[in-house]
Amino acid sequence: MMVRLSELRPGQVGIVQRIEADDALRLRLMEMGLLRGERVRVLKYAPLGDPIELEVGLYHLSLRRREAETILVEMEP
Amino acid sequence: MNQRRRGAPTTKQVSKRLVALAGNPNSGKTTVFNALTGLRQKVGNYAGVTVEKKLGLLTLPDGTTIEILDLPGAYSLTARSPEEQIARNVLLGEVPDTPRPDLVVLVVDGSNLERNLYLATQVLDMGLPAIIALNMMDVAQGRGLQVDAAQLERWLGVPVVPLIASKGVGIDRLKELIARSELPRPPARRWKAAPEVEEAIQTVAQALRRTGTVPEEAVEAEAIRLIGLEGTPSLLQERGGPELVQAVRQARERLQAAGHSPATFEAEARYEWIRSLTREVVRRSGPPPVTLSDRVDQVLTHRVFGPIAFIALMALVFQTVFTWATIPADWIDAAMVALGDWIRNLMPPGAFRSLLADGVIGGVGSVLVFLPQILALFFFISLMEDTGYMARVAFMMDRIMRRVGLHGKAFVPLLSSFACAVPGIMATRTIENPRDRLVTIMAAPLITCSARLPIYTLLIAAFIPGGATVKALTMLSLYLMGIVGSITVAFVLKKTLLKGETPPLVLELPAYKWPSWKAVLLTMWDRSRHFLRRAGTIILGVAILLWFLTSYPSPPESVLAPIEARRAELLRQNPSDPAVAQALAELDNQEASLNIQYSFAGYFGRAIEPALRPLGFDWRIGIGIFSSFAAREVFVSTMGTIYSVGAVDEETTPLIERLQSATWQSGPLQGQPIFTLPTAVALLVFYVFALQCMSTVVTMARETGSWKWPAFAWTYMAAMAYVGAFLARHLVLWLA
Incomplete structure (x- = not known):
């Protein structure tokens, strides 16, 4: 299930799919390892x-x- | 190659070799720097920016010395923050006062290799000879990670030294490698993007090569960066003219057409390569264990215990800076007074004695008293930084500070400003974003500092009617006014002059670690050294100037003659008689009062009296305000001198009585008391807002790198003080 990272509760895990931010923030997040x-x-x-x-x-x-809202993740069950 | 400034090894060395240290924040870069250089460090600023420049000296066993430059910690070289920009410019040899380094030591956190290699490989792409300092091997092991240094060396093509910098393990080996004069350059870029992207990179590289502005070995790296940067035609124009602008634009279009993002293609391709590297170099034995750091963090950022622990720590900091640090401060104060008296007894009266005893000693003393507070505050701040707790403070306080448009890390500097704005402003260095840092610096002096207390206690004791509760409430509302003023200034600046999106919070929360006492002491030493150097130069100069303006010109003979006559008469009597001694002291005070009245400050006070009348202040209060630019508490002693009373101390009744009985000397109110309730309230409000403190002004100039900001702050705070005092006076008049 695809959700926004901000919707996850503590302990939950997601796999990054897409970042919907402007270029600068998207690059910053990717540089920090959110690929x-x-x-x-x-x-x-x-x-x-x-x-x-x-x-x-x-x-x-x-x-x-x-x-975190800009980051779309596939929630791990 | 011609960029390297070193001559052939046979020629006499004119300049030292320069080695740059680069690495992520929290990679232990500073620990490596301290281990290499020890105490021989100097911290300054890069010309024109507020980025800290840390230089140190390393002496090799053969006696030669090497300069070590600690570059600002960064996660990448894309150059969007000033820190990244400086790091990149230094590595390209583009910083005016810093030559291109001969060697780069890349400090890499072995327990988090993947993200650390992002910056490290970017630096390798710049083509300077490099060594990888593979740090925190103990932490990696503790987390069940085996990092194969030999394998890493093969992948990167440069020497790799495993380190535990905090315990000194591996430092000797690192020094040995640094000592080798001829280290090979790293191999050409090993990660590759998709073929069409590579083609675009080569086109831009060609155009860039023709400009001749970039060292050959760094051309590709720079080409990649230029494609990634958005909307920078002016920069490109400046560097390479229309040809380069054209080449970059075409490359970006080609990337977009092929479905790649110009902004992030580098990050994607680079990380892909790094991941294939770490798959081979890093082995994981078993699932990640729950570390002590994780357990500590569960308490320190806990929903309930986290804030409690933070408040308790802040209370301890506040108590130390506000209360305990004033004990040594009082010693310094007493020592300076004793020194002044000693000089007064030693030398014949005259201008030179007065300059030394009142100007120099008094001026230096008024600054030295800040030293214990600075030391105490920086003890805690560097402890919080070094252990990793400061990042958690930002984490916990972010929500509150964001309301005013500030960073979570602004909380500690603002809190410290309740003790003194000087260390508070110096503490803003922990805020990375320059705009946020500037806003915090501008807001800090409005927080009620301890130097305002003597004025508050004197005026409240003398003029606020009612019992202890009313007086305490008055004090509390003065503090609240300062807080509200500070928040307002921060808010307004963020909305106007220092406008800009609140930068996103992308904050690493490093693992907790034991503090390095060496690092803590170095920070305390460094901050106090800087402050004292200022005290020895600018602040001393201002103090002497203020002394001159309050001492000269002397009153005319005709005014002083009666005093001299009376003194001569008293001296003929028995001077050990307490009554005579008191009369003599009274005469000294009268003389001091006349001195200041006839001085430039006196003229100045009279000149501005028309401007001060709407606030209910006479020219003598004007002198007090003027001279309190040295330090706010000077206002009390000036009031003491000018209304000529016996020994002046904020708690002595004679000063209070004298102020209560002071009357207007001229004008429509002649003969009526000056210090009425509205005037006293206006004066209190005036000191809530006015930036009457030369140490703060000088510190602001140093930390912002220009006199523009302190001048601006002084002006708007003066305006707030004037308007605030006027409104307060009329509010009280209206209520009465």
Whole structure:
């Protein structure tokens, strides 16, 4: 099922399919390892509900919901 | 090749070899830098930008020294942030005051090889001789990762040194390699994009080659970058003229026609190659274990415990900076007073003694007292940075700070400004985005700092009617006014002058690690050294100028004569008699008061009195405001001098009584008291907003790299102070 990364709950995993952001942000996210086919796990949300902490490859990355919304992932069951 | 500035090895070396350190943030680059250079570092700025330039010296066993340049941490060289831009420009030899490095040491986090190799391979593509410092091998092992250094060396074609920089493991081997004067250049770019993309790259490379602006070995890398950059015809025009503009435009069109994105084709192709590399070089034994860092993080960013731990830490920082650091500050203050007295006893009275004792010692002293606060604050800040906690602060505070358009990391500098804006402004260096950093710097001086407290306590004690509760509430509302003012300025600046989309938050949350005490001490040392150098130059100069303006010209003989006569008369009596001693002290004060009244500052105060009258201030308050540019608390001692009372201390009653009985000397209000409730309130509000602190102004100039911003801040804060004081006065008048 294709969903936006911001819709995943902590513990859920998605596989990056597409990023619907402008060139600059898309490149930045790709440089940080968010390429098509990458497995991304949502670890937690910040105490105030935003931003999100993700596990990307071997490290942890934080994005705001706004940016996470631009990332379409295939949810892993 | 002609870009290299080193002569043949046989000629006498004119300049040292320059080695650049490049790497991702959190790759341990700074630890490697500290291990190579020790204490011999200097930190400055690259000309014209606020990017930090860190240089250090490495001495080899044979006695030769090598300069090490720590490039700003970056994730790529695409050059969209100033840090990336600087890193790239240095590697191409395009920075005016920095020669092209002879060698690059690429610090790579072995526990996260894939993402770290993105930048590393970009740098290799620039064609400079390079060494890979494969750092954090212990962390990699702890996570069940085996990194095959020999295999990596084969893939990349440059020497690879495994390191545990935090424990010094591998540093000697790294030094050995750096010492070799002739290291081969890396092989030509090994990753390849689709054939039609490669063709486009070659066309642009040809056009670029003809301009002769880029070293041959870096031409392809630069061509790839230019295709990726969007909307930069002016840059291309400048570099290569219409031909290059044309070539890049055609290449972009060709890529788009073939279904590739010009912006991201490099990222896709490069990562594809890197992934095939890591599949062979990195072995994983078993599933990733839950590390201690993960467990610590579960508490420190927990929904409930996270904020509690953060508030507790901030309370400790605040307590240390605000309360405990003032103890050594008081010692410094007392020592400077003692030194001043010693000089006064040692030297005959006169202009030179006054210059030394009041101008120099007083001026330096008023700046030195900040030192304990700076040390204390930077102890905590570098600890938070070094352990990885600062990224979590940004993570937790982002939502709040974003409301005002600021970065989560702006929280700590603004909080520190409650103690003192000087270390607060210096602490903004943790904010990477230059625009956000500037907004934070501009907002910080409006936060109520501890130097405003003496003024607040004096005026509140003297003029705010009512009991302790009312007085406390007044104090609280002054603090709130400062906070609201600060937020407003940040908000308005973000909407106007420093407009721009709130940059997206793309923040790495590094694994927690034990702090390196060496790194913490180095940061504390570096920050205080910079501050003291300023204190020794500009701030001292301003202090002497202020001394001059409040001391000269001297009052005419006819005015001083009666005082001299009375003093001579008193001196003939028994000077040990307390009554006589007190009368003499009183005379000294009268003389000091006359001195300041007849000085340039006195003239200035009288000249601006018409402007101050709407606020209810007379010219003597004007002098106080003027002289308090040295530091706000000077206002209290100036008021003491000018209204000529005995020993001045904010808690002594005589000053309060004297202020209460001061009356207008001229004008329609002649004979009526100056310090009425509306005037006192206006003065309080004035000091909430006014930027009367030369140390802050000088620090702002240093941190922003220009005098434009502090001048602007001083002006709008003065305007806010004036308007605020006027409104406050009339509000009180209306209420009464």
